[in-house]
Structure formats: structure tokens, C-alpha cells
Amino acid sequence: VTPSRWDAYLKGDTAALTVREKRGVKTFIAAGCTTCHAGAYVGGQTFQKAGLVHPWPATADSGRIAVTKVPGDRYVFKVPVLRNVEKTGPYFSDGSVASLDSAIVMMGHYQLGVALTEPQVQDIHAWLRALTGAIPVKYVAEPQLPGN
Numbered sequence: 001v002t003p004s005r006w007d008a009y010l011k012g013d014t015a016a017l018t019v020r021e022k023r024g025v026k027t028f029i030a031a032g033c034t035t036c037h038a039g040a041y042v043g044g045q046t047f048q049k050a051g052l053v054h055p056w057p058a059t060a061d062s063g064r065i066a067v068t069k070v071p072g073d074r075y076v077f078k079v080p081v082l083r084n085v086e087k088t089g090p091y092f093s094d095g096s097v098a099s100l101d102s103a104i105v106m107m108g109h110y111q112l113g114v115a116l117t118e119p120q121v122q123d124i125h126a127w128l129r130a131l132t133g134a135i136p137v138k139y140v141a142e143p144q145l146p147g148n
Contacts, residue, residue: 001040001083002133009130017130024127027120032112036079042131044081050092051075053113061093084132100125 001007008016017025028034037043047064050056056075064073077093090096091103104124108116116124 002135004083004133005130006127007133018126020123020126021130022127024123024125024130027116027123028127031108031114031116031120031124033107033124036111037082042082043079046079047073047076048079048111049076050110052111054110056110058092058094058096060096063093082128082131086129086132100128104128 005016005021028037036046036048039045050058050063059075061077062074064076065071067073080088086100089100089103090098091100097103097106101121104121105116108114108121
């Protein structure tokens with residue numbers, strides 16, 4: 001996990017998040033997003049069907065069925081980790097969605113049956129940005145080779 005302001009907030013630093021970011025996490029929870037996106041990585045532990053409430057519009061990637069051959073795995077995908085999500089676009093398995101805001105709207109509609117308002121989308125987006133952390137230097141530093 002790249003340490004983020006969200007981690008600081010969870011450790012008790014209530015000033016680590018803005019008012020908008022705090023509203024964003026409350027909206028994220030209230031909408032039902034934590035059913036799938038939970039834990040330290042905010043997702044990544046389960047597989048879920050894309051299009052739980054409304055049929056998923058993108059059908060080019062059929063999901064886990066391509067590997068398992070189990071009909072119930074059609075359009076089932078690993079729930080992505082939301083850490084650093086603002087840096088990982090384009091979104092979804094086929095990269096068909098360029099903006100994080102569009103991905104938030106789609107997830108609300110297709111997965112949860114919720115029509116998120118523009119302010120709610122902006123609040124969730126703000127909170128998701130708070131999940132972006134700095135990569136510890138030791139992980140990206142040029143390795144030192146042993147002397148000859």
C-alpha cells in the first residue's frame with residue numbers, strides 16, 4: 001500500500017482529509033460501494049458480476065468464463081483495488097471508460113442501481129484522490145549492484 005492521506009485519517013489525523021473528501025467517503029459507504037470495495041486496499045479481494053442491477057453495456061470482455069468455462073462466470077471480474085485509482089485509467093477490464101467520474105457514475109447505475117448526483121460524483125472522486133499515495137523511494141530507487 002502506498003501511504004496516503006486516507007491512511008493518516010484512519011490513524012486519527014482528522015485534518016488529513018478535506019470536508020469534501022469526508023463527504024465523499026460517506027457517500028461511497030451510503031451508496032453501497034463498500035459491499036465490494038472494502039479492506040485495506042479498498043477492493044481486490046473478491047470477484048463480482050459486472051451489471052448486478054442493470055445489464056453491463058460493454059460485452060467485448062466476457063469475464064472469468066473465458067478461463068473457468070463456467071456459465072455463471074460470464075461478466076464476472078475481480079473487484080479492482082481503488083488505491084491510486086486516479087492514476088490507473090482508462091477504467092474497466094477493456095479500458096473503455098476514460099474518466100474516473102464516468103466510471104463512478106457507471107458503477108452507481110449498473111452495480112448499485114443508484115443515480116448519483118454530480119455533487120456526489122465529485123465528492124466520491126475527491127475521496128478517491130485521497131487514496132493516492134507516494135511510492136516509497138526504496139521501491140523505485142535504482143538498485144546498487146555489488147562491487148566486483
